[in-house]
Amino acid sequence: MSTQDDNTRRDAIPGAPASEAPSVEEPTEPRLPLVPKPDQSGPDPYSPTGMASRDDHGAAAQQGEHLTTAQGVRVSDTDHSLKAGPRGPVLLQDHHLREKIMHFDHERIPERVVHARGSAAHGTFRSYGSAAALTCAAFLQKDVETPVFVRFSTVLGSRGSADTVRDTRGFAVKFYTEEGDFDLVGNNMPVFFIQDAIKFPDIIHAGKPHPDREIPQAQSAHDTFWDFVSLHTEAQHHTMWNMSDRGIPRSFRMMEGFGVHTFRLIDSEGATTLVKFHWKPRAGVHSLVWEEAQLAAGVDPDFHRRDLADAIESGAYPEWELGVQVFPDTPEQTFEGIDLLDPTKIVPEELAAVQPIGILRLEANPSNFFAETEQVAFHAGHFVRGIDATDDPLLQGRLFSYLDTQLTRLGSPNFSQIPINRPHAPVNDMLRDGFHQDAVHQGVAPYRPNSLDGGCPFVAGEDMSAFIDVPHELAASAKVREAPASFDDHFSQARLFWISLSPVEQDHVAQAYTFELGKCYEQAVKERQLQALANIDPVLCARVATGLGLPAPEPTVPLADPDPSPALSQVGRTWPVTGRSVGIVAGPGSDLAAVRDVRDAVAAAGLVPLVIAATGGTLEGDGGDPVTVQRTFVTARSVELDAVLLAGASSMAPDAEVAQDTKAAAPTSPDVDPRVALLISEAYRHCKAIGGWADASGVLTAVGASPSDAGIVILDNASEAWTGVLELMGSHRAWDRFPA
Numbered sequence: 001m002s003t004q005d006d007n008t009r010r011d012a013i014p015g016a017p018a019s020e021a022p023s024v025e026e027p028t029e030p031r032l033p034l035v036p037k038p039d040q041s042g043p044d045p046y047s048p049t050g051m052a053s054r055d056d057h058g059a060a061a062q063q064g065e066h067l068t069t070a071q072g073v074r075v076s077d078t079d080h081s082l083k084a085g086p087r088g089p090v091l092l093q094d095h096h097l098r099e100k101i102m103h104f105d106h107e108r109i110p111e112r113v114v115h116a117r118g119s120a121a122h123g124t125f126r127s128y129g130s131a132a133a134l135t136c137a138a139f140l141q142k143d144v145e146t147p148v149f150v151r152f153s154t155v156l157g158s159r160g161s162a163d164t165v166r167d168t169r170g171f172a173v174k175f176y177t178e179e180g181d182f183d184l185v186g187n188n189m190p191v192f193f194i195q196d197a198i199k200f201p202d203i204i205h206a207g208k209p210h211p212d213r214e215i216p217q218a219q220s221a222h223d224t225f226w227d228f229v230s231l232h233t234e235a236q237h238h239t240m241w242n243m244s245d246r247g248i249p250r251s252f253r254m255m256e257g258f259g260v261h262t263f264r265l266i267d268s269e270g271a272t273t274l275v276k277f278h279w280k281p282r283a284g285v286h287s288l289v290w291e292e293a294q295l296a297a298g299v300d301p302d303f304h305r306r307d308l309a310d311a312i313e314s315g316a317y318p319e320w321e322l323g324v325q326v327f328p329d330t331p332e333q334t335f336e337g338i339d340l341l342d343p344t345k346i347v348p349e350e351l352a353a354v355q356p357i358g359i360l361r362l363e364a365n366p367s368n369f370f371a372e373t374e375q376v377a378f379h380a381g382h383f384v385r386g387i388d389a390t391d392d393p394l395l396q397g398r399l400f401s402y403l404d405t406q407l408t409r410l411g412s413p414n415f416s417q418i419p420i421n422r423p424h425a426p427v428n429d430m431l432r433d434g435f436h437q438d439a440v441h442q443g444v445a446p447y448r449p450n451s452l453d454g455g456c457p458f459v460a461g462e463d464m465s466a467f468i469d470v471p472h473e474l475a476a477s478a479k480v481r482e483a484p485a486s487f488d489d490h491f492s493q494a495r496l497f498w499i500s501l502s503p504v505e506q507d508h509v510a511q512a513y514t515f516e517l518g519k520c521y522e523q524a525v526k527e528r529q530l531q532a533l534a535n536i537d538p539v540l541c542a543r544v545a546t547g548l549g550l551p552a553p554e555p556t557v558p559l560a561d562p563d564p565s566p567a568l569s570q571v572g573r574t575w576p577v578t579g580r581s582v583g584i585v586a587g588p589g590s591d592l593a594a595v596r597d598v599r600d601a602v603a604a605a606g607l608v609p610l611v612i613a614a615t616g617g618t619l620e621g622d623g624g625d626p627v628t629v630q631r632t633f634v635t636a637r638s639v640e641l642d643a644v645l646l647a648g649a650s651s652m653a654p655d656a657e658v659a660q661d662t663k664a665a666a667p668t669s670p671d672v673d674p675r676v677a678l679l680i681s682e683a684y685r686h687c688k689a690i691g692g693w694a695d696a697s698g699v700l701t702a703v704g705a706s707p708s709d710a711g712i713v714i715l716d717n718a719s720e721a722w723t724g725v726l727e728l729m730g731s732h733r734a735w736d737r738f739p740a
């Protein structure tokens, strides 16, 4: 007997663990292996040496009906060790026991030193061809489609840390092009903390937990981080981005991505151009508010991971346009006075527009987290012909770092043969042997020159699509440990960012600095950071100083006077809302026909409806189809929802007692369930759209809100109320509701 019939499974929200519902009883007969869920995919079938392969990884991956040992021998019992009699002792000859425990003992590999917490998806990149004039890269020619694997991550936290912490997010894309792999290993912020890779261990050691107590986890709100960035002021621009709403994205789907460094493109004639890569999300750039981020870290630490997987499963495929800012490759490598080799600087989009060159769409979830998301190995130095590095000293250091770290993390030099890392282009590298060698190489001459293997592999001749090491003239210089003088400006672009934000975004920045510095112990660290803020903006500095109870220092450098860059603000536009979640709070008195209609309209608009009621099960009684409840007053929390609809009043549920649910302590009126009051008051405070019909107004007044406030639509007609909310959601939040 199935616990969920087909109908309820169809209404179910994304997240079902398997493609078929299980029976309550333990199965007694093997059944054919379950197919993966429709949203899931694995690495494409390629051989360890990049040849299209008939070996379907899915079929190979333990889909059989009967349990075997690692040698393929069927076993009849895996619950009891082989013993000398039922009371033991256990016998040394029990190979099945030994093999099972040995393998389990070695299941863990080191997590990434940075970006340990991440989630990923498969997709396709389609090139518009608009970059074809700049680069001969085959995957950037018109209408070429390239499979990709994309991993998003936080930087500081461990693998098990929460998704919604304040941090930079990684945005790494592996393009499996026909000319080999190109990895664009970027972040959701266009600048970096340091100008030279030699300082990477310093910034990361400062941001990671304190080495004595190993706290705090996945946080920059502690003394060592602020000690470093206040002493090493080139970090101030990136720090300002982290303190802004960009540090707490609403979703991976709603983040911009940046290659950060300037890269060099090479066309088929050998002419070069400098570019910066940008990913622009079709869903717009949106963030959480800080309280939501904190609540989500506890209520749903997997908030971003779940959001990405659910969106893909429900068909709301995330999309980004790839674009480039294009600069002439001049000897100075500057543009409008901005040093293109300094990774702490942006070029405002108003000075160099981002020109779209292709579209990325994520269409499938991984089918195995470890095999794919954990074992994928990106490298900032994986270029294909037509794209190359510049002399940015941060990028140059990265070119060394990734191979090195992956050798340790993945345990052998053959990690490029792991299925998710296999190129989709033939590999004839003459690299041989080593732990975990998957390829069975042929021939006797893995060296060049040779005559025994007919001279193969030959190096590519002209016009044979070889990688291009484009000659690049270097200015005569001396060997020094120095940075160019232009790298000394540490404050002007932090100020540019600050003055480009809307007042509400500036409020959030001031609040974030006040929170983070408020969590520091050392007065000297706070004072030093206030000095840096004074050099960025005296108003910001004064606001943070007030919060810390400290005097605001005077600037020690002249304040820069840049033109604001409106492109840096997230406020003031409207965006598609597909894949967002809408809570529908229903109760015994709700008009179920209206609930059904609105639920179906939400789903039809490409959003995820979550019906919330006092208890689980179904709502029924009006003669129509039962309405499946996806969340109860115990399990629902506002942070999971982008908007809330109230299907009438919400009377007290029988378990609305603090002893049963501490949330029931929320202050309210006797007519409203306190958990619903809490949900609505949080949604109200976080400036989310709220809609309702019938007697919904009473819930709002119970939490001190008014149905006529900004971002609230209470109407007699349920469908019209939903339409009003849908329109409001396009601007992400009811910005006018934030206190002035």
Ligand code: HEM
Binding pocket: 111, 112, 113, 114, 115, 118, 151, 152, 153, 169, 170, 171, 172, 185, 186, 187, 191, 192, 196, 197, 198, 200, 259, 260, 261, 343, 376, 377, 378, 394, 397, 398, 401, 402, 405, 406, 409
């Ligand atoms: C613009 C600056 C940088 C950006 C945008 C960046 C971005 C990233 C991203 C997105 C990842 C995660 C890759 C994944 O999902 O597996 C990553 C990992 C990593 N990065 Fe960076 N990074 C930067 C600078 C550096 C520097 C300067 C170093 C070292 C000198 C470095 C060392 C590492 C290491 C060791 C990993 C872990 C790689 C692994 O274990 O697979 N990064 N970086």
